[in-house]
Amino acid sequence: MISAHSAAAVRAAEEPLLAARRPLMATAAFALATRVAAALRREGYRVSGSIVLLLVGGGNNGGDALFAGAHLARRGCLVHAALLGRAHAGGLAAATAAGVQVHDLTEDDDPAGAVLELAGWSGVWVDALVGIGARGALREPLARVVEALAEERAENPGGAIVVAVDVPSGIGVDDGTLPGPVLPADVTVTMGAPKPGLLLPPAADLAGRVEVADVGLDALDDAVPAVCRLTGDDVTALWPVPGPGDHKYTRGVLGLVAGSQTYPGAAVLAAAGALRTGLGMVRYLGPEVPTALVHQRFPEVVAVPGRVQAWVLGPGVGPEPSVRSEEVGEALAAALAAHRPVVLDAGALALLGETFTDLPATVVLTPHAGELAALLTARGEETSREDVEDAPARHARLAAEITGATVLLKGATTVVAAPDGPLYAQAEATGWLATAGAGDVLAGMVGALLAGYGDLLSGELHGALPSDGAGLPARLAAAAALVHGRAARTAAGLTGEATAGGAGAPVTAMDVAAAVPAALRALLG
Numbered sequence: 228m229i230s231a232h233s234a235a236a237v238r239a240a241e242e243p244l245l246a247a248r249r250p251l252m253a254t255a256a257f258a259l260a261t262r263v264a265a266a267l268r269r270e271g272y273r274v275s276g277s278i279v280l281l282l283v284g285g286g287n288n289g290g291d292a293l294f295a296g297a298h299l300a301r302r303g304c305l306v307h308a309a310l311l312g313r314a315h316a317g318g319l320a321a322a323t324a325a326g327v328q329v330h331d332l333t334e335d336d337d338p339a340g341a342v343l344e345l346a347g348w349s350g351v352w353v354d355a356l357v358g359i360g361a362r363g364a365l366r367e368p369l370a371r372v373v374e375a376l377a378e379e380r381a382e383n384p385g386g387a388i389v390v391a392v393d394v395p396s397g398i399g400v401d402d403g404t405l406p407g408p409v410l411p412a413d414v415t416v417t418m419g420a421p422k423p424g425l426l427l428p429p430a431a432d433l434a435g436r437v438e439v440a441d442v443g444l445d446a447l448d449d450a451v452p453a454v455c456r457l458t459g460d461d462v463t464a465l466w467p468v469p470g471p472g473d474h475k476y477t478r479g480v481l482g483l484v485a486g487s488q489t490y491p492g493a494a495v496l497a498a499a500g501a502l503r504t505g506l507g508m509v510r511y512l513g514p515e516v517p518t519a520l521v522h523q524r525f526p527e528v529v530a531v532p533g534r535v536q537a538w539v540l541g542p543g544v545g546p547e548p549s550v551r552s553e554e555v556g557e558a559l560a561a562a563l564a565a566h567r568p569v570v571l572d573a574g575a576l577a578l579l580g581e582t583f584t585d586l587p588a589t590v591v592l593t594p595h596a597g598e599l600a601a602l603l604t605a606r607g608e609e610t611s612r613e614d615v616e617d618a619p620a621r622h623a624r625l626a627a628e629i630t631g632a633t634v635l636l637k638g639a640t641t642v643v644a645a646p647d648g649p650l651y652a653q654a655e656a657t658g659w660l661a662t663a664g665a666g667d668v669l670a671g672m673v674g675a676l677l678a679g680y681g682d683l684l685s686g687e688l689h690g691a692l693p694s695d696g697a698g699l700p701a702r703l704a705a706a707a708a709l710v711h712g713r714a715a716r717t718a719a720g721l722t723g724e725a726t727a728g729g730a731g732a733p734v735t736a737m738d739v740a741a742a743v744p745a746a747l748r749a750l751l752g
């Protein structure tokens with residue numbers, strides 16, 4: 228698992244080391260210089276002779292770059308330092324002594340023009356304007372400088388390598404927002420631990436390859452992370468793999484109230500997602516048309532009421548009041564009364580206006596940005612889809628706090644928030660996954676995992692939800708999102724990590740469901 232820590236947590240971990248006069252900045256700077264050299268070599272350049280431009284702000288972020296520039300100068304780089312704030316004195320002295328060419332632009336009347344000229348000759352731009360000390364959108368003249376460089380980079384994408392120091396300057400370090408202009412990075416060398424803004428969209432999309440420089444912040448190992456990203460190993464540890472003693476009730480039975488006469492296909496897609504994820508049985512409850520379609524595709528689905536350990540309610544049910552939405556409401560009331568974990572998707576989310584208020588964290592909402600905006604607005608927090616897309620983590624957390632439920636906010640990066648515990652940010656998906664029905668498949672996958680842990684989550688095994696169950700719904704939802712994304716990549720012909728190259732090919736939602744077993748085989752070994 229990748230754990231990201233807030234700026235405050237990093238500072239708290241730094242304090243005792245700084246008090247003990249540990250050379251944090253020297254360690255950070257050496258790591259930065261090493262990573263810049265590696266980035267040059269990765270692109271086929273020689274280190275010696277390469278021209279490096281340091282963009283230096285007025286704090287310790289700039290200090291890191293100045294000390295790193297001294298290392299690079301001693302390795303034969305031609306290093307220029309554009310000072311755009313009162314530079315770190317020690318760093319400036321070290322850089323000057325090592326032959327770094329310093330350009331003090333603090334009094335320049337057109338610093339952006341001067342920086343652009345220096346940038347035009349440079350093979351590497353080191354963005355050290357602000358780090359975790361940033362407060363809000365970049366102020367002038369930094370904003371104009373960053374805008375000019377970002378425009379230049381957009382016009383010449385194959386140009387300089389951009390290396391961000393700690394974070395790309397100007398991102399929302401703790402919430403992943405983009406309050407103002409930011410220079411997209413190819414590499415972010417982050418000190419001590421990833422920051423939330425390097426995992427949370429939209430800022431995470433501008434960080435490039437994130438490399439963590441170890442500066443000895445061991446105190447963070449015991450700190451509760453602000454944001455987590457599950458990796459394959461975490462999913463392997465979580466995924467319920469049946470053994471000789473298992474039967475369908477120990478593996479979990481999922482109740483599925485999905486699909487309608489208008490959208491019958493959602494029932495098939497949600498059932499596909501659940502069945503391919505692996506569970507004891509799916510009980511489908513719905514009208515004649517979707518029932519027939521589900522049975523045609525999956526004869527193993529049982530279409531009569533009975534014992535279930537978890538529910539998926541709402542895929543393919545419209546938000547407008549209808550007989551079907553009433554059936555979903557009745558199923559939700561029964562599930563809550565029985566303390567069963569529930570996934571609420573699509574039309575079921577519209578039920579949360581006034582009737583269902585304080586939900587347990589074992590209820591997992593799976594909205595997209597528009598549905599989350601509608602849900603928050605219905606609860607008195609006037610919110611637009613754009614508001615959610617600009618700050619997904621903040622709005623997912625707000626919805627979790629207001630409803631009490633776990634919120635899986637679908638998007639290119641899927642964010643999962645629970646009323647307490649860390650946020651999750653899963654970014655395995657490919658753009659091909661943006662296709663009709665993919666959300667129905669994901670709802671089925673989340674439901675299958677909840678069913679697999681159904682008795683534990685319902686507290687039947689331990690009385691009240693045990694401490695080791697706290698946070699489990701969020702982890703399971705994040706695990707489902709990881710496998711959903713990996714399955715889409717597999718179906719699209721994109722293998723390996725999210726960073727692997729290749730364009731892939733179109734996929735349907737059913738292709739994604741069909742690829743889940745292959746994605747799991749790759750993960751479970």
Ligand SMILES: NC(=O)C1=CN([C@@H]2O[C@H](COP(=O)(O)OP(=O)(O)OC[C@H]3O[C@@H](n4cnc5c(N)ncnc54)[C@H](O)[C@@H]3O)[C@@H](O)[C@H]2O)[C@H](O)CC1
Binds near residue numbers: 245252364393
């Ligand atoms: N503490 C240490 O020894 C280490 C710190 N590391 C690096 O230091 C930065 C954090 O440094 P800090 O001095 O606290 O703040 P910054 O340099 O990030 O920024 C402060 C600097 O930026 C100006 N500023 C703030 N907000 C804005 C804005 N919106 N627009 C324009 N300018 C802004 C502010 O006025 C100051 O001048 C951390 O990120 C690390 O890179 C080392 O890595 C480890 C040791």
Ligand SMILES: [K+]
Binds near residue numbers: 356
């Ligand atoms: K920076």
